[in-house]
Amino acid sequence: NAGVTQTPKFQVLKTGQSMTLQCAQDMNHEYMSWYRQDPGMGLRLIHYSVGAGITDQGEVPNGYNVSRSTTEDFPLRLLSAAPSQTSVYFCASRGIGEQFFGPGTRLTVL
Amino acid sequence: AQSVSQHNHHVILSEAASLELGCNYSYGGTVNLFWYVQYPGQHLQLLLKYFSEDPLVKGIKGFEAEFIKSKFSFNLRKPSVQWSDTAEYFCAVKPHGSGNTGKLIFGQGTTLQVKP
Numbered sequence: 001n002a003g004v005t006q007t008p009k010f011q012v013l014k015t016g017q018s019m020t021l022q023c024a025q026d027m028n029h030e031y032m033s034w035y036r037q038d039p040g041m042g043l044r045l046i047h048y049s050v051g052a053g054i055t056d057q058g059e060v061p062n063g064y065n066v067s068r069s070t071t072e073d074f075p076l077r078l079l080s081a082a083p084s085q086t087s088v089y090f091c092a093s094r095g096i097g098e099q100f101f102g103p104g105t106r107l108t109v110l
Numbered sequence: 111a112q113s114v115s116q117h118n119h120h121v122i123l124s125e126a127a128s129l130e131l132g133c134n135y136s137y138g139g140t141v142n143l144f145w146y147v148q149y150p151g152q153h154l155q156l157l158l159k160y161f162s163e164d165p166l167v168k169g170i171k172g173f174e175a176e177f178i179k180s181k182f183s184f185n186l187r188k189p190s191v192q193w194s195d196t197a198e199y200f201c202a203v204k205p206h207g208s209g210n211t212g213k214l215i216f217g218q219g220t221t222l223q224v225k226p
Contacts, residue, residue, distance in 0.1 A: 033213075040119070042200060043154075043216040058213065090153065097161060099144075099214060101154040 002026050004102035006091050012108045013081040021076040021105050023091030031094040032074040033058070034066065036087040037104075043090065049074055081109045112137045114203050116217035123191050124225050131186040131220050133201030140206040143184040144214070145175055148198045157199075160184065171195070193226045 007022045025032065033048035035058075045058030049068040063085060065077040074093075078085060086109045091102040117132040135141065143160040158169025165177040175186045184201060201217040 035216075040218055042114075042116075042218040045213060045215075048213060097142075097159060098156050101146075103153045 004091055004093050004100050006089075006102035006105050008105060009103065010106050012110065013078070014110050015082060017078075017081050019078050019081065021078075021089055021091075021107075023074045023076065023102060024072050025074075025091075025093040025100070026072065027093060027095060027100070028071060029093035029095050029100075030071065032068070033092050033094075033099075034064070034074070034076045035090045035092065036060065036085075037090060038087050046076065046089075078107075083109045085109050112203070112205055112215055114201055114215050114217035116199075116201055116220050118220045119218065120221045120223070122223045122225065125193055126190045127224075129186070129188040129191045129195075129222070131199055131201075131222070133184045133186065133217055135182050135184070135201075135203040135215075137182075137203065137205045142204040142206070143175070143177060144202040144204070145169065145173070145184075145186050146200045146202060146216075148200065148219075150197070154200065157186070191222070191224050193224045195222060196224045197222060 004025045030051045034046040035043040037043050044060045046064050047066040049055045052068050052071050055066050055068055089105045092099045114135045145157040146154040147157050148154050157173050158167050160167045160177045168174045173188050175184055177184050199220045202214045204214050
């Protein structure tokens with residue numbers, strides 16, 4: 001199993017650009033989520049999904065969209081990037097008793 | 111609102127020193143509790159978890175944590191740290207009950223620096 005994979009690993013955007021962060025898992029987990037990690041603030045939940053076709057907002061959803069058309073994939077879209085979205089983004093999927101994290105995407109918005 | 115507080119933001123220890131990192135949460139109901147570790151440049155990995163069994167939980171690499179329900183605490187301990195324990199440590203809580211949908215709530219993180 002590859003576990004949770006994320007692409008790209010690094011990305012630089014200009015303000016106003018849009019992009020999609022990809023996340024995939026091969027563990028057949030229903031629950032997937034996106035977090036952003038900022039210094040001194042821990043991980044904050046952006047969006048999550050409890051299964052294909054079902055998504056909901058987390059703690060900091062503004063400026064981000066998600067969709068869940070399949071169990072495996074959970075992409076995160078930045079509609080119009082802003083410098084405040086400079087962060088490290090982690091995708092996670094949850095099995096029984098444990099949440100597995102992807103390697104992260106480091107995003108810089110200039 | 112539900113929250114998790116880690117009191118120590120940055121801890122510096124010498125090798126072989128004992129470690130205790132504090133974690134408190136605010137939620138009156140049933141919870142699952144976790145400690146995650148993030149080594150430099152890597153993603154989060156599970157150290158240990160509490161799921162309503164013995165309140166003293168043993169994890170990987172000699173770490174353990176004790177759930178004290180009356181104090182809403184889940185402190186992480188290790189009797190003797192190594193240089194390789196240098197990392198960032200996150201406490202997380204999964205509240206049970208309607209409306210929580212299994213979300214994990216993370217603390218701010220504690221950076222541990224172990225000097226050789």
